Each structure stands twice: as C-alpha cells, then as structure tokens.
Amino acid sequence: MGLSLARLRSFVAVADEGQFRRAAERLGLSQPALSAQIRELEAYLGVALFSRTTRNVRLSAAGELFLARIRKVLADLDGAVLELRDQACLRSGLVSVAATPSLASRLLPGVLLAFGSRHPGVRVRVFELDARVILSSLAAGEADLALAPRPPRTAVEIGFEPLARDPFVGLVAAGHPLAGRGEASLAELVRHPVVTTVEETSIRETLARACLEAGLALEVAHALTQHHTIVELVALDLGVAILPTLSLPDRLERVTPLRISGPPVEREVGLLRRRGEAVSAAAAAFAAIVRESAGALAARRLPGQADAPAAGAEAGS
Template sequence: MREISLDRLRTLVVIADLGSFAEAARQLNLAPPTISLHVAELEARVGAPLLSRTRGQVRPTAIGETLLVRSRKLLADAELALEEVRRQVQGLTGRVRLGASTGAIAHLLPQALEMLRVEHPGIDVQVQVLTSQASLAGLREGRLDIALVALPQVAGKGVQITPWRRDPIMAYVPSEWRPPARVTPAWLAQRALILNDSSTQLSRVIAQWFGAAGLFPEPRIELNFNDAIKSLVGAGYGATLLPQEGEVAALDPRVSRRPLRPGLWRQLGIACRVGEMELATGYVLAALEGLRQ
C-alpha cells in the first residue's frame, strides 16, 4: 500500500483554509486539475468524502476535519524536522560522537568542551571511554566521528590520523619510598608496579622502556583508570608510569611524581574519517587543535 504523500495533505489543508479549489491552486502554484486529483486520491485512500461544497464554499466533512487535524500536525513536524536539519547543516547544532581514553577525557577534553560551549553552544559532544583500537574500529564502522588515540596506530581504510600531542610519561611513586630525582628502569623494576593492561598502547611503550634495559617486570595489578591507579599509589600499593596530561595538578602528598631517565613520551593523535564532514565535527576538531603542543 502506498504511503499518503505530504503534498496531498498540504493540498487538503490549503483548500480548507482558503475555502476554494481555485484559490488553493493559485497559492500552491498547481493546475486546478492537479488540485482535484490530490483530493480524489486522498478520498480514495480513506474511502469517504473529505470536502463538501455548500453555496460555493468548500468545507471539510466530519471525516475531513479528523484528517485535517492530523495533517496539520504532520506538516508542522515535517517542517520542524527540515529546520533542525538545516541548522545542523549550517553548523548551528549537531551531535559529534568522540572516543577517547579516561586520561584524555579527564585532563584534556574539558578544555576543548569549554571552548565549544562558548563558541558553539548548540553542538552536543557525546563522549565514549574507549581504547585506541576500539575508537578506530568505531570510526571505521561509522559509530564515532572523532577519536583521540595513542600513537602509533594503523588507521585503516577511510580513516586518517594526525599527530596531536606529545606528553611526558612520569613515575608516580609512594612518597614514603623516597624516590630519586629521576627514576630509572632498574630502580622501578625492583618495586611493586601498577600498570595499564597489555591491550593498551601505553603498556607497550612502557614495556619497551623496560625492555631496552633488559628488564621485564610483572605488574602487581593491571588497571586502565588513571585516577584509581593514583589512589592506589597514594595508599602505598605500588608505583606506576602515567602521562602527565594537561596542566600539572596538585598531587596527593602521599604521591611523588618524578621524571624518567631515559625520558619517555606518550604520543596522541586525532583520528577522523576521510572526506567531507559536518560543520559540527569540524568545530570540535578546531577546538581540539587549540590544545595541540
């Protein structure tokens, strides 16, 4: 069964408002036979007359009144939908889906979101906590628009990655351990460790740092939530290696932060799909670019 056309419903509404087929034809810029055909098609679909002519005036029947109420709402909803889409095309509104790690979300993303709130308040950024590989998969499958990923990564077909930030990786150690001014692999490998799990790029970078010194320590626990890791460090449960992201925040006095020797860095990139993008996505990318080092 064919769907009822909004054009037919619009014709019915205009005829009812003007009380004339001829006036409706002029307003809609349609030929009079076309106007009559629209009404005939609607009446054939509902199986009853929708309009009646009394003393030269066209009026809706009772059934026509029922259809007119629904028609006006459908036409208003359709216009509202088009207006919402137009605003999104113009970049006034929009939804941008972004994937990132907990560290980037906690320490870097808020600055970009604050800038967006001021300059583009109609843009809604929906953030998902994901590993870099999961974020890239989301981009390729169309479930994400932007991803903040640890480098290096294989972008895959249809995705491009641009280097973004290079943050130092620091040692976070219980203060009672009295760590040296610069922490070495040899010193850290002798102690209990709390590290990211092996599925993350950070874990691989840290393993290479230890491996270059011929060391392969086993962590006491693997955890991917940086704030939880720091809490465990403060409790004396172990030491960790984490990126220093964004501004240097005040630490729990029970935790000491030390640079590494040799130095170690965590590199981040911004990933997005190749090709034309919505203006809202471009505005989010521009805000993130403002945090580029």
C-alpha cells in the same frame, strides 16, 4: 502521480481558504495549476476531496478525514526539518564524546567551557573510559568522537587524527638512588621493580613495546588502574613508575620525575571517529575546539622540573 508534498500542501491550502483563488495566491501558484494538482491528488486517491459550487468549495467526508491526518503528517515533517536546521546551525543538538582519563582531565574541561560558550544550545555527553572500551563505544555508535591514544592497526573501522605526542617519564621515590640525576635511561629504570597500569591499557602496552624493542625485561611489581595510586606506591619506594607526562598530577610530593634518555618512550594521541562516516555539525564543531585547545598542552612541563622539555600534548589512559 503520487502523494507529492506540493499536492498535499495544495490540498491543505484549499481546505483552509475555502476557495481556489485565495489558496493559489497563498501558494504562489496560478489557479489552473492549483486545480490540476487537486485533480491529480483526487485521481490518485480515488475519492473526491471537495464538494465544489460556483462560489466556494467544501471538504467532502473523505476530505475531512484526510485533512486531519495530513495536518499531522505535515506538522511532523515541518518539525523534523526545523530540528535538523537547528542542529545544522548549532542551535540545538547532542554530541557524545569518550575520553581516556588523562585526556579527560587535561583537555576536556577547557574544551567543554569553550564549546558551551559558543554553542549553548548543544548538549555534550562525556564518557570517561579506558582506551579499549573507547574503541567498542565508537564502533557501537555510543560515542561520536573520542580522545585517546592511536588505536591498534587491527581497528580498521576507526579513523585517527593525530594531535600530539605524549612522552613517558620515570618516577622514583625522593630518596631513590636515581632521584638526584634528573634523567635516566629505560634500562636503568626497569632494573628496579616497576609499578604500572594493568594489562591492555595503552600505558602498559607502550611500555612493554619499548622494553621489547630495547631487549629489556619488564618486571612488574604492582599493576593498578589509578595513576594517583601508582604515584603513592612509588612515594613509598615500592617500585619505580614510567608514565605519560599528561597522566601526572600537577604537583608531585615525595616522588621525583626523571626524563628518559635514549630512544624516546612515547605514545601518539588524538581524535578518533568511525571511519567513513560523516559527523554531525555539533561533533565537527567540538572537534574544531579540541584542535584549537590541543596546542596548549604542548607547553606543559614536568612537575618539579622547570627546565624540562615540552611534553607531547595530549594523552589518554
């Protein structure tokens, strides 16, 4: 015996109806079964909850006190059940999404629009973070999902679902000797001072790894955090840049993009989540729309080069 939910609801029904017959009809129970539940509850509590007469039943003083508390408990329980059902049916809820800047700008606006149209009752909270911070945000439970490059193998607690590859391209000033070529090798680009992102960003790490594998020295002239600042320095011929396609603005002025010949310099981007944990219905629905939208990025071409091959599809910064 114990404080089962059925016994508690039976107690409230008898208190409301003032007799066992109507309470039994309300609950869909036989009158003997209902009477047995009340006796078991009283035995467990060690007090009489009702004063019984031949015509009706009245709450005892202990029953009055117990009823006030139990009504609140049952109301809280019913509210919690309704809230979870609403979330499961995507009538309410919250999903927190972290994204690197290039993915946030290229992919998230369309995803947010589509998600809001399909699930207007669910709130979405977006954090624009660099790739390293995204990993700690996921691990700490601050974000349900993330859009970012593939994490390092040491991040064993983070699961990665690949969505696309994002090829790197060279950027040179309009008057640079390489500007009229349309493409250049990585070796040709890094012979010049390089303007790139700061250390511990996925862009810098991908570039450094590509140079190491090719046996090339990487001379960094300027290390910055903002992509548009990198482009501006390249426009002034203060160096060349090697950036992911999706980090480039839609319009490039005073700079020329170059496809990189030879072994590809690229990074894989996708959906990140905590490994081994079930995501909420809202997060699963958001991820589904991300997958639907990711393919559209694959058709993006290099700014100013209509004949450029399709870019990978997603990025992060």
